[in-house]
Amino acid sequence: MRILVLAKQVPDTRNVGKDAMKADGTVNRAALPAIFNPDDLCALEMALKAKDRLKNAEVFVITMGPARAAEIIRESIYRGADKGFLLTDRKFSGSDTLATSYAISQAVKYLQPDLIFCGLQAIDGDTAQVGPQIAEKLTFPQITYAEELIEIDNKSIVVKRRLERGVETVKSPLPALVTVHGSAHTCRARKAKRVMLYKHARTISEMQDDNVESFRATSLQSKRPYLLIEEWDAGFINADDKFLGLAGSPTKVKKIDNVVFAQKANKALTSSDTDIEQLIVELFESRVVG
Amino acid sequence: MNYYLDNEVLKLQLSHPLMEKIVKLKENNFEYAKEVPIAPVDFEDAIDSYHKVLEIVGEICGDIIAPNAESVDIEGVHVENGRVVYAQGTQENLKALTDAGLFGMSLPYKYNGLNFPMVPYVMAAELVSRADGGFANIWGLQDCAETIREFASEEIKSEFLPRINKGDTCSMDLTEPDAGSDLQAVQLKATFDEQTNCWRLNGIKRFITNGDAHIKLVLARSEEGTKDGRGLSYFVYDTNDNAVIIRRVENKMGIKGSPTCELVFKNAPAKLVGERRMGLIKYVMSLMNSARLGVGAQSVGISEAAYREAYKYAQKREQFGKAILNFPAVYEMLYNMRAKIDASRAILYETARCVDVYKLWQEVAKERQLTSEERAEMKHYNKLADALTPMLKLMSSEFCNQICYDAVQVHGGTGFMQDFPVERMYRDARITTIYEGTSQLQVVAAIRAVINETYAALIEVFEKEEVPQEFERIKFELNTMRAYYEHAKNLVSGMNSDEMLDLHARRLVEMAAYIIMTYLLMFDAMRCSCNCCSLKESARHFLRLGKAICLGHLDTIQYSSS
Numbered sequence: 001m002r003i004l005v006l007a008k009q010v011p012d013t014r015n016v017g018k019d020a021m022k023a024d025g026t027v028n029r030a031a032l033p034a035i036f037n038p039d040d041l042c043a044l045e046m047a048l049k050a051k052d053r054l055k056n057a058e059v060f061v062i063t064m065g066p067a068r069a070a071e072i073i074r075e076s077i078y079r080g081a082d083k084g085f086l087l088t089d090r091k092f093s094g095s096d097t098l099a100t101s102y103a104i105s106q107a108v109k110y111l112q113p114d115l116i117f118c119g120l121q122a123i124d125g126d127t128a129q130v131g132p133q134i135a136e137k138l139t140f141p142q143i144t145y146a147e148e149l150i151e152i153d154n155k156s157i158v159v160k161r162r163l164e165r166g167v168e169t170v171k172s173p174l175p176a177l178v179t180v181h182g183s184a185h186t187c188r189a190r191k192a193k194r195v196m197l198y199k200h201a202r203t204i205s206e207m208q209d210d211n212v213e214s215f216r217a218t219s220l221q222s223k224r225p226y227l228l229i230e231e232w233d234a235g236f237i238n239a240d241d242k243f244l245g246l247a248g249s250p251t252k253v254k255k256i257d258n259v260v261f262a263q264k265a266n267k268a269l270t271s272s273d274t275d276i277e278q279l280i281v282e283l284f285e286s287r288v289v290g
Numbered sequence: 291m292n293y294y295l296d297n298e299v300l301k302l303q304l305s306h307p308l309m310e311k312i313v314k315l316k317e318n319n320f321e322y323a324k325e326v327p328i329a330p331v332d333f334e335d336a337i338d339s340y341h342k343v344l345e346i347v348g349e350i351c352g353d354i355i356a357p358n359a360e361s362v363d364i365e366g367v368h369v370e371n372g373r374v375v376y377a378q379g380t381q382e383n384l385k386a387l388t389d390a391g392l393f394g395m396s397l398p399y400k401y402n403g404l405n406f407p408m409v410p411y412v413m414a415a416e417l418v419s420r421a422d423g424g425f426a427n428i429w430g431l432q433d434c435a436e437t438i439r440e441f442a443s444e445e446i447k448s449e450f451l452p453r454i455n456k457g458d459t460c461s462m463d464l465t466e467p468d469a470g471s472d473l474q475a476v477q478l479k480a481t482f483d484e485q486t487n488c489w490r491l492n493g494i495k496r497f498i499t500n501g502d503a504h505i506k507l508v509l510a511r512s513e514e515g516t517k518d519g520r521g522l523s524y525f526v527y528d529t530n531d532n533a534v535i536i537r538r539v540e541n542k543m544g545i546k547g548s549p550t551c552e553l554v555f556k557n558a559p560a561k562l563v564g565e566r567r568m569g570l571i572k573y574v575m576s577l578m579n580s581a582r583l584g585v586g587a588q589s590v591g592i593s594e595a596a597y598r599e600a601y602k603y604a605q606k607r608e609q610f611g612k613a614i615l616n617f618p619a620v621y622e623m624l625y626n627m628r629a630k631i632d633a634s635r636a637i638l639y640e641t642a643r644c645v646d647v648y649k650l651w652q653e654v655a656k657e658r659q660l661t662s663e664e665r666a667e668m669k670h671y672n673k674l675a676d677a678l679t680p681m682l683k684l685m686s687s688e689f690c691n692q693i694c695y696d697a698v699q700v701h702g703g704t705g706f707m708q709d710f711p712v713e714r715m716y717r718d719a720r721i722t723t724i725y726e727g728t729s730q731l732q733v734v735a736a737i738r739a740v741i742n743e744t745y746a747a748l749i750e751v752f753e754k755e756e757v758p759q760e761f762e763r764i765k766f767e768l769n770t771m772r773a774y775y776e777h778a779k780n781l782v783s784g785m786n787s788d789e790m791l792d793l794h795a796r797r798l799v800e801m802a803a804y805i806i807m808t809y810l811l812m813f814d815a816m817r818c819s820c821n822c823c824s825l826k827e828s829a830r831h832f833l834r835l836g837k838a839i840c841l842g843h844l845d846t847i848q849y850s851s852s
Contacts, residue, residue, distance in 0.1 A: 189350050192343045192391040192404055196328035199342060216335065224327065 001057040001154055004111060005047045006104060006118035006134070007040035007076060009069040013123050021258055027124065034068065036075055039119025041187040043180040047117045048080045048188065050152045058082045062107055064092060064100065067205045073229050077198045078190035085111075086203055089233040091244045097125070099248035101133035106237040108138060115157065116177040120145060131179035141172045144179045203229045291356070293417045294348025297594070299632070299825065300413055302818050303639040304337055309409065312643065313337070315650035316407045326399045340410040346390050347414045354386045355421035356595075362422060362547035363714050372535045374502035374549045376428075383425055388457030397435055401451035408642040408649075412587045416638070419591025423718035424545035426591065427499050430584040434460035434507050437577045438526065440649075441564040446526060450505050458504035462577055463527075463553065465497045471731060473509065473570055474519040478555060480510035489525055489562055491533075491555040499725075501551025502536050504529050507577070508560060509569050524569035525560035533558035544717030579676070581726045582683040583645065586638045589690035589722045590631065596690075596697035596715045597627045603701050603710070614700075623696045625831055630693055632828035634686040636810035637803075641678040648672035674748065677739035678806075684732035685803050687722035694719040730796075736803075737795040740779065745802040749775075752809040757816065760826075764812050764833050768805055774840045775801045781851045794850070797843040804836030 011032035013020070019031040044061070051057040061076040063069050064087040073084030087107050095103065108116065116135075121128035128144075135142035143159050150169060151158035161168045162181045202217040206229075221227045234244055242248060269275040283289045294300060313336045314320070322329035330336035358379030365377035376384070387393060396411040397403025419426035435454045438447060454460070469475040478493030491510055495501070506527040513521035527534065533556050540550040564573055601624055604615035614620045651660060651668035660668065694716040698705035705712050723729045739745050749772055757765050778801060782794045811832055815825035 186353075189386060189390040190342075190346050191389070192346060192395075193328055194391075195342050195346065196330075196339050196404065199338070212334065216331065220331065 001054055001115070002111065002113045003047045003050055003057055003059045004108060004113035004116045005040070005044050005059060005061045005076065005081065006116065006131070007044065007061055007063050007072050008037045008119070008122045009034050009063065009065050009072045010037045010122050010124045011035075034071070036072055037119050037122045037124075039121060039123075039180060039182050041119075042182060042184040043117040043119045043178075044076055044079060044081065045185055045187040046146065046149050046178070046180050047115075049149050049185075050115065050117075050157075051080070053149075053152055054154070060084065060111060060113070062087060062104065062111075064088070064104055064107075067203060070201075070203045070206055070229050074198060074201055075190075077201065078195045079188055080191065080194070084229060086229055086231045087233075087237070088203075088205070088231055089244075091234045091239075091241060094246035094249060095244065096249035096251035097127050097129040097133060098250060099244055099246075101130050101137060102243045102248060103234070103237065103239055104130070105134045105137035106239045107232060108134065110232075110237055114154075114174050115152075116140070116175075117146075118177070118179055120179045120181050128179070131177060135177040138175075138177070140175050140177045142177045142179070143170055143172055145181045146178045147181050147184045198227070200224075201227045201229050203231045205231060291352030292345065292348040293351040293356070293420055294344045294413075296348075296352075298820060299635065299814075299818070299823050300344070300416075301341070302814060303409060303413065303635075304340055306409075306639070306643065306817070308643045308647070309333075309337065309407075312407050312409065312646045312650065315647070315654065316405060322399060322405070329399065329405065339404075340406060343392070343395070343404065343406070344410060344413055344417070347392060347417050350383075350386045350390060350392075351417045351421035355383045355418060355425055358383055359422035359425070359547075359714065360711065362425065364546075366541075366546040367539050367549040369536050369539055372537075374536055374539060374551060376549070377547050380425060380428065380547050383422070384428070384457060384459070387429065391455060393432055393457055394435060394451070394454035396432075397439060397451055397454060401439070401447065402455035403451075408583070408646045409639060412583060412638065412642040415584055415587035416591040416594070416635075419588040420595045421591075422547065423588060423592040423595075423715065424547040426584075426588045427545060427548040428459055430581075430588065431460045431462065431500050431503065433577065433580045433584055434462055434505065436580060437507060437573060438563065440576065441524075441573050442526065442561075446561055446563065450526060450528075453505065459500055460505045460507065461498055461500045461503035462574075462581070463495045463498050463501070463506050463508040464574060466494060467496050470497075471728065473574065474517075474522075476509050476511060476522055476570070478508065478510040479514075480512040480523060480525060480560070481514075482512075486559070489560045491525060491527065491558040491560050493555050495551075495553045495555070497540065498551045498553055499548055501539075501549060501553050502529065506534070507563065508555075509574055510560075512562075512566055512569075519570040520567050522569040522574075523566045524563040524573045526563050527555075527558055527560045531559050542721075544714070544720055578726060579679050580645070582679050582732075583638075583641060585722055585726050586634070586641065586679075586682040586686045589686035589719070590634050590638050592715055592719050592722070593627070593631045593634065593686075593690045593693040596694045596712055596719070597624070597631055599710065599712050599715070600624060600627065600697035600700040603704075607702075620700060623700055625827075626835065627693045627696055628824050629828040629831040629835060630689040632814070632825055633807040633811045633832045634682075634689050636814050637678060637682045637807050638686060640810050641675060641682045644671045644675035644678060648675055673744055677736070677744040677748070680727075680732040680735035681739075681745075681799065681803050681806070683726065684729050684736065684799065685807065687719075688729060690719045690722050733796045733799050736799040737791070740795075740798045740802060745806060746776070749802075749805055749809070752806070752813075755813070757812070761812055761816060761829070764808065764829055767833055767837060768808055771801070771805050771808075771837055771840045774844045775805060778844045778847045781847050785851055790850070794847055797847060801840045801843050804832075804839055808833050808836055 011029050012035045022028045047059045051059050059081045061081045061084040063072040070086050076084055118131045132142055145161045146159045147162040148160040156173050158171045162183050200217040200220050207214045207218045310333055313333050323331045330339055362377040362379040368375050394403040395406045399405050415430050418429045480489050480491050483490045508525045508527055509522055511521050512523035535554045537552045537554055604620055605613055607614050648668050648671035697712045698716050701712055812829045815829045818825050
């Protein structure tokens, strides 16, 4: 059985400093470290759990992004994924969720998976649209907001979903696409030996970098073919250019506001019953609690 | 949280100039890479692997072990049907470390290990100890595997060593009710059973850390009628044989997650490790040395954790309208703590490097004859390791207790409550000056290096090192301290009394320790190019602490000799 994980490299927006946004309102990617999208790490864990429970399952990872996104593939392999593919092409740049899901679904068709896991959403755009759009394009049933893998066999999957006011357990036939919620189990740690075995894995573009690591990787690859990370471009996945990048993206950003939270007013309360009751009422009314 | 990445000074130890020699010897001049795909192809590649694997250790420490430490301390351990049950958190810790393939880090590739030298292995022990000082024992006892690797037959090695990487834990079963510091009095009986062609162990062991481990190394009396250490041999016992009962676990002051067991051996089948009669004299001594290095790492780890808690609290806690960190009485405590940690870490990794070099030459010597130069180097580092190990254990564990004491003090009344982790660390720290040889016994071992001038010779080598101008003042004062040390040594030897030597031994060892540790700390500071770490400040501050101690000790010795 082939399980596929869709993962994205994102700027770490959880620890945002003053220089996180550029003056023009776009994200200053240079100031934020590139990380594995947290929900996607949960998706990887769920995929690895599925693999643990099945016989003869393999976990593949696809990521779309610039050359440095190959780090996502290495990271996935360190944690237990079998193989990864980097979807990279200048034609992909500027893609909104529709263009992204088109490109990725084209790549997915090439791999013919039985099951796909992806994070619910990425912390840079927070749209939660790419997973469902891919499912639509592949005509796969989709389970969103997955929190826990309950059962898996070669024909079906049972998943617990985390919803706003409770949980729901659903069963779906395979193939299917599952988007994984951040409340799911966090990903297992890297495995020491896999790190030592695959740390020299590189894409062709990375090997062209002028540094000691790429030189070492190049000389090792002739003897160790498993160290090559495949790169796929738009042509390879038979993508139609008009659905890619800016051309394929109906979403237009009209304006971005840089919102800075500022303290407006202070309120001092005593520990008296009246003050506490007043606070409770106020919090309820402003819907902070309840 | 990543306990490796958030501590920049650790990388400095991985980049020490001696590492190149260590890695090259460890990797058989990078010949292993031809056969073993995880083996590094060159020096940088090896360091990169250490770095990446320590990053995993740091992540597990920060995300799993440290958050579990409180519940493990509360839950403790208990005995169920003669077996030890770990706290839930301990089980999670073990699973995470096993799944990540971190056990057996220092074992050769052929036994499923990562073939890491002592330096990164000790670093992992420091990280685990910072996360949970008690759990560090269960992790650290994989040292036993090192002893098996060094001294046991190939048959025993291939039976037991590959199990370490799969998560089997170890214990070293030495202490008995009447044999604590004096291990020559061990009575547990080993008899050779002709019928089953194996050794049988009968008797009681007490205070055995992780006593229900999968693999146990047992010191036992194999020579009937003998009374001293020469009648003792070393055995390996497989817990799967179900012939040892855990009678009880101790209720301890600290390190509550680490089970301390009383064991009854009932005709337990065991295999002889190495040669008969060499148990205590050779094998336990070797294991004890690595365990002392382990306690050094544990002390540094707990100290680092306590310091960070104290610093964080001092920044946040406000009294008299400002953070208490800004009061001289408080920040001086923090300065002292920082300096003691940095100095302890300096001697910790220096000792680890010395152990690495001499043990690696020992391994080479098993394959081929060493040149006279190589043999001299092996002997040199062996001597240094033997001299530095008790000094490290003594100083780092005593400092660890002082640091935890101060960390509670910085917290004030809050520190006395169980609401903050320093209360636990204070209790966990207490054992470090006691087990694997008390501080007093470390002095007995270290005083030899005072008398045979190993320390003096080392200091002389240090003195010859050129230092940049900003460190000249430190060096100048170290020369003065050395003069105090020489003078004190002469006064004590002039007393011509063994009792007086015993009485002043600790003072002499401490004087040597402050000088050597200040030098090592200064060298670390010199190698560090960053402007953010505390090493330079610490070197200056530790010098002040040391000089005051040396003056005081000299004064006491002078008084006693007059």
